[in-house]
Amino acid sequence: xxxxxxxxxxxxxxxxxxxxxxxxxxxxxxxxxxxxxxxxxxxxxxxxxxxxxxxxxxxxxxxxxxxxxxxxxxxxxxxxxxxxxxxxxxxxxxxxxxxxxxxxxxxxxxxxxxxxxxxxxxxxxxxxxxxxxxxxxxxxxxxxxxxxxxxxxxxxxxxxxxxxxxxxxxxxxxxxxxxxxxxxxxxxxxxxxxxxxxxxxxxxxxxxxxxxxxxxxxxxxxxxxxxxxxxxxxxxxxxxxxxxxxxxxxxxxxxxxxxxxxxxxxxxxxxxxxxxxxxxxxxxxxxxxxxxxxxxxxxxxxxxxxxxxxxxxxxx
Numbered sequence: 001x002x003x004x005x006x007x008x009x010x011x012x013x014x015x016x017x018x019x020x021x022x023x024x025x026x027x028x029x030x031x032x033x034x035x036x037x038x039x040x041x042x043x044x045x046x047x048x049x050x051x052x053x054x055x056x057x058x059x060x061x062x063x064x065x066x067x068x069x070x071x072x073x074x075x076x077x078x079x080x081x082x083x084x085x086x087x088x089x090x091x092x093x094x095x096x097x098x099x100x101x102x103x104x105x106x107x108x109x110x111x112x113x114x115x116x117x118x119x120x121x122x123x124x125x126x127x128x129x130x131x132x133x134x135x136x137x138x139x140x141x142x143x144x145x146x147x148x149x150x151x152x153x154x155x156x157x158x159x160x161x162x163x164x165x166x167x168x169x170x171x172x173x174x175x176x177x178x179x180x181x182x183x184x185x186x187x188x189x190x191x192x193x194x195x196x197x198x199x200x201x202x203x204x205x206x207x208x209x210x211x212x213x214x215x216x217x218x219x220x221x222x223x224x225x226x227x228x229x230x231x232x233x234x235x236x237x238x239x240x241x242x243x244x245x246x247x248x249x250x251x252x253x254x255x256x257x258x259x260x261x262x263x264x265x266x267x268x269x270x271x272x273x274x275x276x277x278x279x280x281x282x283x284x285x286x287x288x289x290x291x292x293x294x295x296x297x298x299x300x301x302x303x304x305x306x307x308x309x310x311x312x313x314x315x316x
Contacts, residue, residue, distance in 0.1 A: 034088055036096040036267055036296020041135060044266040045079050045304055049273045050136070052076040058312035060248035071314025073247060077262065078136045080144070081240070081305040083230055084129040085223040089151050093267035093302035094131055107151055123215045124222035127151055128230040140311035143250045144240045148230065150212060159209040165236055169208035172199040178206060188277040193258040201228045202277015210236065219299060220288055221280040227263060227303040228276050232256045244308035248315045260308040267302035268293020
């Protein structure tokens, strides 16, 4: 008898095919569904934002016997940092691929755009990675170092533990101080973040705690806040410096100066540059569609961070 026409043989083959398909799926990389274009420094940076200017003459003190040097004041916006904010631990939109795997599910994010609408009142959580990029290291120097991956940062996972590096958060954990952030939100949306309110991230809410937990279920806005919090944290732990305060050097600012930074999304798609805390309603249309954006998987973001550079060319 021709076995190919034997119904008993078909009943045996079909389950084997299904088992093989399931085993293939289970053995595949759990991040295989996440992908995107790797960061391109030529096309993914808004070069028009740099705005290079020469603003006059400057004098910087020098040790004897020189005593001082004269130079030119130069000013520009430097794209110096890339920040991933991701719902899947160890996935990097900057690379367009995973850079590891999580042993526990808790390291992954929650409240992604594919979740049920029933969780509208829940918060958003994202891991973040900070990558320093040496694109414009001249004429102003920098005193930055290292990279940061929050999957290895216990304080990023726990709001209470994070207070170790920002105990002042207790001063702002009340309704009055949080309502005051509405003023910062209004100001930043017309282009002027309020530096005297460092605990606010404009329309993104609070800069504290410096963790991946944000009380906002708007995926884009919440991830923008996560990127801002990582930027603040890198300032707090003095991993990056602020070169806009001192013409003759780069100062560490544990309390950040928000107006010295701007950012824009580069994944899942690129957008224009805006101050820290800008409302996502202005730029989120079509940015994070279901499943896949124009340049990468949805719910996985890459932010290009610019900082204000202002220095005296004699002393760099």
